[in-house]
Amino acid sequence: MSQADLTMQGHSAGMMTDRPFAIPTKKLAMWLFIIADTMTFSACLVAYGFLRNATPDWPRPFHSITNVAVMTFILLTSSLTMYLGVQSAKAGDKAGAFRWTMITAVAGILFAVLHLREWMGLIGEGMTLFKNPWGTGLFGAAFFSVTGLHITHVIGGVIALLAVGLRYKGGRYNSDDIEIVGLYWHFVDLVWMFVVPFIYLMNLAH
Amino acid sequence: MTTVTEHKPDGIGKSLVVYFCILALAALQFVIAYQDIHAAQMFRRMFSVALVEAGIAVMFFMHLWSEKRGFLLFVVIFTIFVLLSMQFGWTDSSRLSHCAGYCS
Helix, strand or coil: CCHHHHHHHHHHHHHHHCCHHHCCHHHHHHHHHHHHHHHHHHHHHHHHHHHHHHCCCCCCCECCCHHHHHHHHHHHHHHHHHHHHHHHHHCCCHHHHHHHHHHHHHHHHHHHHHHHHHHHHHHHCCCCCCCCCCCCCHHHHHHHHHHHHHHHHHHHHHHHHHHHHHHHHCCCCCHHHHHHHHHHHHHHHHHHHHHHHHHHHHHECC | CCCCCCCCCCCHHHHHHHHHHHHHHHHHHHHHHCCCCCHHHHHHHHHHHHHHHHHHHHHHHCCHHHCCHHHHHHHHHHHHHHHHHHHHHHHHHHHHHCCCCCCC
């Protein structure tokens, strides 16, 4: 091997080991994605707040909190199961990590089903993207945009959980991958903590 | 060569405490929804609770608290800066609610 090759090898080795903030690169990438996605959701919620603040006849169509309370409970509990999955993976308990990851995915599916059922109910009452029976037509567009973006993330998260969980079980992925998909799942849960009060609870029919 | 942050697995007790804290805060938001208060006040209360809830989830469930201090500061400062930058339009939305500029 020539001196030039040795020098190049030394440089690339140095570049590979100097990780920004001393965390694995995949994890850093997920954190950067989460920060970027925070901006997306924040922009949507700020736009929603802007419209709500500027519109006097903003509808208050939600008569019951039961459905949203159950959905919130399921999503928060799924965060706990995901956390337990990551802890099991870190402790080397492969079967436990796989089991908790799959339980989290099932909770995500349940959440998505309840959410879609709620959408169907609202559509059945005459709510579309541009009109609804209660007030300004902007409400439908704002509601479906924010909750639609969130449910897309939930469905994407369920697919990721299933894919990573199965590959972890098969030995292709390790505990770091479970941790990274866990970060994403906690983020989806975190967004819901802001969607519930602003979209649902502040629009309860009194 | 830099060292990579490794998290020791926590016990189930700690995770349950964090979970029940978050659950209690979520329940508090539902209680606030039924209070007979002005919408602006309701927004402030719910937003404060949501921030605490999210903070607990980020720090403990997402392990940000046990990451390197530099990374924690990067995430927190950068995110807060951009989120604050998005708040420039609120005065305009209040102006629109009073019909300024587009209706008689």
